[in-house]
Amino acid sequence: MKKIGIVLFTSDLRLHDNTTLARAIKENDEVIPLFCWDEEYMKSEQFGFERMGNIRRGFLQKALADLHQNLKSIGGYLLVRKGNQLEIIEELLTHYSVFKVYTKKQVGIEEKRGNERLKKILLSKGVDYEEYSTSTMYHPSDLPFSMSSIPEVFTKFRKIVEKEATVRNPLDCPLSISCPLILTDLQGLNVLNNQFVLDKRNVLPSLGGETAALEHLNSYIFEQKHILHYKETRNELIGIDFSSKLSHWLALGCISPKFIYHEVKRFEDAVASNDSTYWLIFELLWRDFFRFSFKKHPLEYFQLHGILGKSDRQPTRNKKVIDSWVNGETPSSFVNAAMKELKATGWTSNRMRQIVASYFIYDLEQDWRVGAAYFESQLIDYDVSSNWGNWAYIAGVGNDPRAGRKFNTEKQEEQYDKERKYQSTWL
Ligand SMILES: Cc1cc2nc3c(=O)[nH]c(=O)nc-3n(C[C@H](O)[C@H](O)[C@H](O)COP(=O)(O)OP(=O)(O)OC[C@H]3O[C@@H](n4cnc5c(N)ncnc54)[C@H](O)[C@@H]3O)c2cc1C
Numbered sequence: 001m002k003k004i005g006i007v008l009f010t011s012d013l014r015l016h017d018n019t020t021l022a023r024a025i026k027e028n029d030e031v032i033p034l035f036c037w038d039e040e041y042m043k044s045e046q047f048g049f050e051r052m053g054n055i056r057r058g059f060l061q062k063a064l065a066d067l068h069q070n071l072k073s074i075g076g077y078l079l080v081r082k083g084n085q086l087e088i089i090e091e092l093l094t095h096y097s098v099f100k101v102y103t104k105k106q107v108g109i110e111e112k113r114g115n116e117r118l119k120k121i122l123l124s125k126g127v128d129y130e131e132y133s134t135s136t137m138y139h140p141s142d143l144p145f146s147m148s149s150i151p152e153v154f155t156k157f158r159k160i161v162e163k164e165a166t167v168r169n170p171l172d173c174p175l176s177i178s179c180p181l182i183l184t185d186l187q188g189l190n191v192l193n194n195q196f197v198l199d200k201r202n203v204l205p206s207l208g209g210e211t212a213a214l215e216h217l218n219s220y221i222f223e224q225k226h227i228l229h230y231k232e233t234r235n236e237l238i239g240i241d242f243s244s245k246l247s248h249w250l251a252l253g254c255i256s257p258k259f260i261y262h263e264v265k266r267f268e269d270a271v272a273s274n275d276s277t278y279w280l281i282f283e284l285l286w287r288d289f290f291r292f293s294f295k296k297h298p299l300e301y302f303q304l305h306g307i308l309g310k311s312d313r314q315p316t317r318n319k320k321v322i323d324s325w326v327n328g329e330t331p332s333s334f335v336n337a338a339m340k341e342l343k344a345t346g347w348t349s350n351r352m353r354q355i356v357a358s359y360f361i362y363d364l365e366q367d368w369r370v371g372a373a374y375f376e377s378q379l380i381d382y383d384v385s386s387n388w389g390n391w392a393y394i395a396g397v398g399n400d401p402r403a404g405r406k407f408n409t410e411k412q413e414e415q416y417d418k419e420r421k422y423q424s425t426w427l
Pocket residue numbers: 234243244245246247248250251280283284286287290348349350351353354357375379381382383384386387388390391394
């Protein structure tokens with residue numbers, strides 16, 4: 001009898017450096033590459049906002065189509081099914097004698113619970129189950145501390161990790177895959193049923209999946225060499241090249257952070273190394289830091305008082321005020337420009353994210369979690385730990401030793417948009 005494995009893809013939509021996929025191919029005669037789209041969950045609201053807005057849906061659809069093409073090029077396909085992942089897998093088990101289900105480890109609390117339920121059911125049916133860490137630059141088991149003793153402050157974390165840990169080499173793309181033929185189901189790729197047109201002013205290089213991500217990385221680092229100026233330009237507001245624009249691909253796992261790390265190292269060896277080349281890795285380490293901190297505090301990041309468990313502030317939730325921020329109709333035209341950019345494209349720069357979050361928390365005096373929930377719905381690069389971790393940080397209930405970051409909006413405008421170019425682009 002053929003040994004069959006299921007690879008349950010979630011936010012790891014790539015062939016390169018994907019341990020989950022590589023293990024499934026190695027251990028089975030045939031593999032079913034599966035993605036489940038749970039419409040009801042994605043449509044459900046938190047603080048009045050749908051979990052996944054139209055822009056991210058559109059991007060997800062393109063990333064899935066690309067994954068399907070890439071799997072096809074090595075002899076397979078991607079099966080996309082609509083519904084609850086547990087029910088879909090249970091249904092597959094009735095048709096196929098599945099040996100094991102392979103998936104990535106989750107960091108969000110609800111996704112983690114989903115995996116726990118799946119594991120329990122599978123084991124009760126005699127089907128094996130295994131999860132792999134595929135989202136971070138440093139593998140969790142290579143860290144010089146346990147998850148429960150991750151330092152609360154980034155600088156401490158960074159210094160220890162940089163000194164004592166190494167980034168593993170990324171895995172190559174698998175050369176071939178064998179999938180049960182009967183399951184080929186291209187219709188499934190349209191389950192997201194999304195038609196959206198991205199605003200022409202958007203600064204993202206492409207919304208394709210893994211293929212576009214790898215092309216862009218090569219262009220940003222090796223062809224255009226923009227990485228050599230990254231540290232000086234990363235706080236700018238307009239254009240494609242001032243920052244790497246990798247976040248949306250990282251969020252859906254279309255590109256591996258380990259792969260990026262080793263490409264930067266290759267560039268440093270072959271071409272040049274400076275503060276900027278280091279700084280890109282430094283920022284990726286922030287991403288790792290938030291992910292590992294989430295493992296330590298899985299619930300606290302969603303609570304008003306965050307990981308500190310206390311706060312002096314008593315925020316309100318005023319619908320009119322919240323709507324004015326969401327729609328870019330606040331008294332600050334600088335903030336409004338970013339909120340309009342976010343609404344039209346699903347993206348705004350790190351600097352503007354900090355400014356609008358600070359404005360929401362300290363000037364409008366609203367509950368930071370409402371702002372984080374709007375970002376979750378709207379951001380094309382939404383990532384649970386980077387989003388909620390950054391919001392908690394700015395609100396002073398996260399990993400900030402300075403107990404919060406209030407930005408002076410006028411001063412920021414003076415420094416970053418003196419000529420009002422950014423505002424005239426978006427207002
Ligand atoms: C309130 C707020 C919410 C945010 N929400 C998200 C989110 O949901 N998803 C997300 O990917 N980033 C989030 N960020 C972090 C950051 O703004 C974006 O990663 C960055 O702007 C994406 O653009 P880039 O890829 O060109 O970044 P670059 O400047 O080129 O950085 C390279 C990569 O490093 C990582 N990175 C950079 N800055 C941070 C940071 N502060 N925290 C964590 N990782 C970082 C990202 O993966 C990024 O792609 C948030 C920041 C703030 C202040």
